Amino acid sequence: MTAPTTPSTTTGRANQKLRTRTAILAAAVELMRTGQDVSMLEVAKSALVSEATAYRYFPDLASLLQEAMAGQMPTPQEALAAVADSHDPVERVAAATEHLLRLVLVYQGATRAMIAATITRPDTVAARPGLRFGLIDHALAPVADTLGAAALQQLKNDLAVVVSAEALFCLTDLCALAPEDAIASAVRTATTLTRSAVHGHTPGSGPLI
Secondary structure, three states: OOOOOOHHHHHHHHHHHHHHHHHHHHHHHHHHHHOOOOOHHHHHHHHOOOHHHHHHHOOOHHHHHHHHHOOOOOOHHHHOHHHOOOOOHHHHHHHHHHHHHHHHHHOHHHHHHHHHHHHHOHHHHHHOOOHHHHHHHHHOHHHOOOOOHHHHHHHHHHHHHHOOHHHHHHHHHHOOOOHHHHHHHHHHHHHHHHHHHHHOOOOOOOOOO
16 A cells, blocks of 8 residues: 655655755766766766666756856856956957866866767757857957947857867867967967957958958
């Protein structure tokens, strides 16, 4: 005979589910911070649950990483605090680029896992945090009203390619650059793009070619 469900039983189950979910998220955060490879299996092991249990709480690795990353990253204002008083977009873009790529190195395993997950399943691409866009917007704030809408958007698109984990991994994995050299290369490219757009463009004349 099945025991009747009581309010206390229901509350107990809900609390247990919350504890399990919290443990999985905490394990994901800790694993992310090591910079090591991140997988649902490794997260489950760290949380002392089965992989099947982890998947019951999070349908895929991308959704787990998305929630685990929430609140872990500084805001664009915090990230660019060192250049807050600067109105030079070149200096600000350099700071934004270096900040993002160093963050990628710290969370390298999780970043690679997120890219892999969303590339193979484009329908999950919204799970990627897109930190670059907030940083680029904040870095270019001093010229947002003077560069011209078309030129500003073109520059943001160009920088999105460079101020990115993909660019860093291309330089470290395919070009075999050391991390510091890779960051310097990306910063150089980002600042060159910005300098060209800002100093070689007349507001309202359209995007640079």
